[in-house]
Amino acid sequence: MAEYAVLAGRSVRLTRRNPDAVITSLVLPVLLMLVFVYFFGGAIETGTTKYVTYVAPGVLILCAGYGASMTATTVSVDMTNGIIDRFRAMDTSGTAVLTGHVAASVARNTAATAAVLGVAFAIGFRPQAQLTGWLAACGILLLYITTLSWLGAAAGLLAKSPEAAGGFTFVMLFLPYPSSAFVPVETMPDWLHGFADHQPVTPVIESLRGLLLDQPTGNSPWLALVWCLGLLAVTLPVCAALFRRRTA
């Protein structure tokens, strides 16, 4: 167990010292929040809810994608650098190395979430949630971040180079757009509805919004849970297999 803690500490330290990572995880989320609210918000009709309140959960989800994308890069850097051989020759498990990167990703995203919420509050975000709503929302967000980070790790193991690894993750950055993250799905063309209603981001975003605004969430939280746990159940063994293949 000590090796998991040591490697998580390592990844967090490497993240803190990587200017790209700091900008992507702190500056970018805040900018995105401001861009959505001030550039697009005026043109988007979200009913009785103020746009900032509507979009804040969407920005959190988008940031999780950026954080996971960075995980793909950091994993790939490790795999293309001699250090993975040293770890292996020291009998350190591949899972521990990858878990370290995921832990750093979760840490980055926690910081991003705090920054985004801070700015959102400052510009008028007014959630209605009680403590249980907040806890449930945080739990779902954390699970979503963890799931995306493991997907990022898989992309990092698949890619031949850190640059390519970043490219592999464009899906994660794209998926929030055809969902209710930034604009209500009803405003999209009909042919998109089927996709938008049945992709994993939608239940996650609907749960976050419902929980934070203290509105009915229907079965969204359960769908979100099933999506995330299902993806994790596939991604974890895939990562282990990819790691073995990569280091054979």
Added chain:
Amino acid sequence: MYPAAQAGWAIETQGLSKAYGSVTVLSGVDLRVASGSVFALLGPNGAGKTTTVRILATLTLPDAGRATVAGRDVRRERSQVRRAISLTGQYAALDEAQTGAENLRMMARLRGHSRASARSRAAELLDRFSLTEAADRRVGTYSGGMRRRLDIAAGLVTDPQVMFLDEPTTGLDPRSRRTMWEAVGTLARAGVTVFLTTQYLEEADQLADRVAVLDGGRVIAEGTPQELKKTVAAQRLDLTMAGPDAYEAAAARLAGRLLHRTPEGLVLGVATDGSAAHVRALLDEVDPQRTDVARFAVHSPTLDDVFLELTHG
């Protein structure tokens, strides 16, 4: 006669083979390394040195053959082998964004040291490899020699039984190379079995008890450095002749004994034992009038000479 054979073999391989696609890298490598000895695997670029080290360090599986390290099978007892060895690869395996001390403490923690003992072990190693002053600087700012030293130190956070060093001095300046040699000597005196690879006969000569020459995926010679060098001319005398006529005349006199000839440079190479008497006698023989030889130089045999001798001799 193998030194310390009674102590057992630290490394033993039989028929080790490996191919990448259609490229055969190793085809039947047999090696035996006595416990506590320093063993050098000598070979040119692409000979398969790194592949051999990676197989022995359990990072790559051989296609065929058997290998044991510290008495454990590299296929079936990976974890036990890994606990007995340390590996310093051909390229530095460190986190550039961590300081030297942080890198060492991390490795020590991964090897099971407590926080406090990792700290003291790191400090001890930094001191031993003259890196104390740079301890709190990021590795990204280190010179090649400092990185290499830190890389070796990282392999020593726990005392290994067998230490693998893949081309530990390639690309180092002479001073760093000297420091590295001293470090290997210290390890050997502490009883660690050292398995190193190199492209330089001189280095194998300095450090190793025994040397194996790897070429074309096979061990083409094995023995003490002295034995190995006996298979080639002990030294080579290069004569630069004064002109084309002198060059032709000398080449005719030395026919059969020439190690190499370079007509463009008017240079002839001939074997010598390197003693003043022998060099003087050769000069007199080639140039009795003392007008034909413009310059001369005595060289130690290079790895190229060993290869030429072993493969075409």
